[in-house]
Amino acid sequence: MTPTSWTKYRANWNEGSDAAAELVPALAEHGIVLLDGLHGPHDLLQLARAVAEIVPHRDSDAAGITTIADMGGHVRSGFAGFTARALQPHTDRSGVADPPALLMMSCGQPAASGGECVVIDGKLVYDDLAEFDTEALTALCTARSVLFGGAAGHLGSVFTRIGDHIAVRLRLDELAQFSPEVARRLPTLRAALDRHATTFRLDAGHGYILDNYRWIHGRRAFTGERVMFRIAGNPLPNLGLTAGFRPHHTNKREQEGQIA
Secondary structure, eight states, X not given: OOGGGSOEEEOOGGGTOOHHHHHHHHHHHHSEEEEEOOOSHHHHHHHHHHHEEEEOOTTOOTTSOEEEOOOOSOOOTTOGGGSSSOEEEEOTTTTSSSOOSEEEEEEEEOOSEEOOEEEEEHHHHHHHHHHHXXXXXXXXXXXXXXXESSTTSEEEOSEEEETTEEEEOOOOSTTEEXXXXXXXXXXXXXXXXXXXXXXXXXXXXXXXXXXXXXXXXXXOOEESOOEEEEEEEEEOXXXXXXXXXXXXXXXXXXXXXXXX
């Protein structure tokens, strides 16, 4: 699936459009929607409030908006987003027990060069491994096999079943510690991520909303003063959105109850 096949929603606040009614069907089907017409963080906030209960972030302001730009200087672990470096594929807030289910991003100023968004559909990765490397998938589904976020983080798995859906949780930086069995499968996982990666550029006013339990995201390195705005949240209960995805293939050992 390419960006041209995703639904694109153009915000038009002057006409009072119903963001939820327009976004939810596409978000439920694809787990991602491209956005346009978001002229600054206030527009993104209006959109977020129409579809989600906003979840504050360590780096956000009082309204829940995080401004992401290259801050320069020394960067601590977990703060790579505030550099011009590439960001490895990850899901947001992997180190907490219950990450927010929705991630909303908009571009305030594009990079002079680079900075393209990289997104990967976790459903395609799961189905790929279920068909071609079940042993790797079994390792990635094993409970308590990855420590996300450092010593005070969350002990879990890359893929976790939640009811009839699967959720993906991932980071590949120094704040992820993998069991030996999972570590052995990381080259296989990285190859699957590369196979299903989609890259696109955001110009000012463009953005996206994605299911943080299904889609993995990152970015390419950039030059210039790139500015992005981010809001995280959980779908409003009345929208009926279920985070994660239904797999096309069933992992045999998971079906037998051996995987959490």
